Amino acid sequence: MRCSKVEKRLAEQELGILSPGKKEALDAHLAKCAACRQVAEEFKRSVMALSEGTDIDPPQDLVQRILRHAAREPEPSAPRYWWWIAPALVGAVIIMLVLYMPAFFGPRIHMTEQEVLAGYAENLEVLGFGNTEVYSEDNASDYEEFGIPPEVAKLLI
Amino acid sequence: MSSIGPETLVRFQAGDMEAFRMIIEHYQEKIFRLGLRLFGQTDEAADFTQDAFLRIFEQRGRYDPKRPFENWLFKVVTNLGRDRLRRRREIPTNDEPPELAIEPQAEQEMLKRERNLRVRQALQKVKPKYREGLALRFGLDLNLQEMAQIQGISLGTVKSRMSRGLKAFHRAYQALGGE
Numbered sequence A: 001m002r003c004s005k006v007e008k009r010l011a012e013q014e015l016g017i018l019s020p021g022k023k024e025a026l027d028a029h030l031a032k033c034a035a036c037r038q039v040a041e042e043f044k045r046s047v048m049a050l051s052e053g054t055d056i057d058p059p060q061d062l063v064q065r066i067l068r069h070a071a072r073e074p075e076p077s078a079p080r081y082w083w084w085i086a087p088a089l090v091g092a093v094i095i096m097l098v099l100y101m102p103a104f105f106g107p108r109i110h111m112t113e114q115e116v117l118a119g120y121a122e123n124l125e126v127l128g129f130g131n132t133e134v135y136s137e138d139n140a141s142d143y144e145e146f147g148i149p150p151e152v153a154k155l156l157i
Numbered sequence B: 001m002s003s004i005g006p007e008t009l010v011r012f013q014a015g016d017m018e019a020f021r022m023i024i025e026h027y028q029e030k031i032f033r034l035g036l037r038l039f040g041q042t043d044e045a046a047d048f049t050q051d052a053f054l055r056i057f058e059q060r061g062r063y064d065p066k067r068p069f070e071n072w073l074f075k076v077v078t079n080l081g082r083d084r085l086r087r088r089r090e091i092p093t094n095d096e097p098p099e100l101a102i103e104p105q106a107e108q109e110m111l112k113r114e115r116n117l118r119v120r121q122a123l124q125k126v127k128p129k130y131r132e133g134l135a136l137r138f139g140l141d142l143n144l145q146e147m148a149q150i151q152g153i154s155l156g157t158v159k160s161r162m163s164r165g166l167k168a169f170h171r172a173y174q175a176l177g178g179e
Helices: A003-015 A020-032 A034-052 A062-074 A082-105 A114-125 A137-145 A150-156 B006-013 B018-038 B041-059 B069-087 B104-124 B129-138 B145-153 B155-175
Strands: none
Touching: A003 A020, A003 A034, A003 B155, A020 A034, A034 B104, A034 B129, A034 B155, A062 B041, A082 B006, B006 B018, B018 B041, B018 B069, B018 B104, B018 B129, B041 B069, B069 B129, B069 B145, B104 B129, B104 B155, B129 B145, B129 B155, B145 B155
């Protein structure tokens, strides 16, 4: 075993993850290398210092400070599944806007009965039929020839 | 693993401040000492502890009572510590040990304080991802398996990081004078 591997093996030994074979090699190396024995001693002290509890206590008013802040906090955050519900709702609103945008900004779809009749009446005037009010039931087929649906034609009669 | 009873946890989840107080009192030292190891500074460790408990309180609805409370708590706290380490500029640890009269007992005390300060200074020289592992292992006394669960990494990664972290800490500690 090389000296450069010693610290790694010492760390693994400290963590309890050094295999028996490697431990044997480490012990054999330490037995014959004074410099690495010194490193092993220092390593042990480093780990002991790290393990030693700190002498500093939390501030005495810490609990009160936390409770004061917590009392001002809003309600707890929603359960985990909420993280995707909010974006899904936003997505749904965007899709609705895209689909129904023409309804808001395009030509009006909903017309009153009077408006429908007036629209056809204008066309009929252009075609020489004059005022729709003068037409009788017999003219129904004439309307249909000009593409006016029977349902609308009934209203014109 | 958890020493906070299930009734307390139920009350805590319902927003009972007395139950929350019990949880803070039970865990504040551990979290504060974790903060000291992660950040090195007393003030920052106290801020971290406060933020950690507020985060726990805020996220109490996400705790699954079927799972160990302590694992959940440490996971939330570890994630907070990691975020904080990412955001912060490394600040040198300069908490000076207070001057003490040199008497036999006081001398021992002073030596311990100096050693503790060197430990915190040395930890600040270790990469955050290794420091996090060292703080969990030596601050919260977690074993490697528990660390893997809390850090959300494989056991192999924990072993590798811990081995490198210990080596890095040892070198930094010795460079600061060791013991």
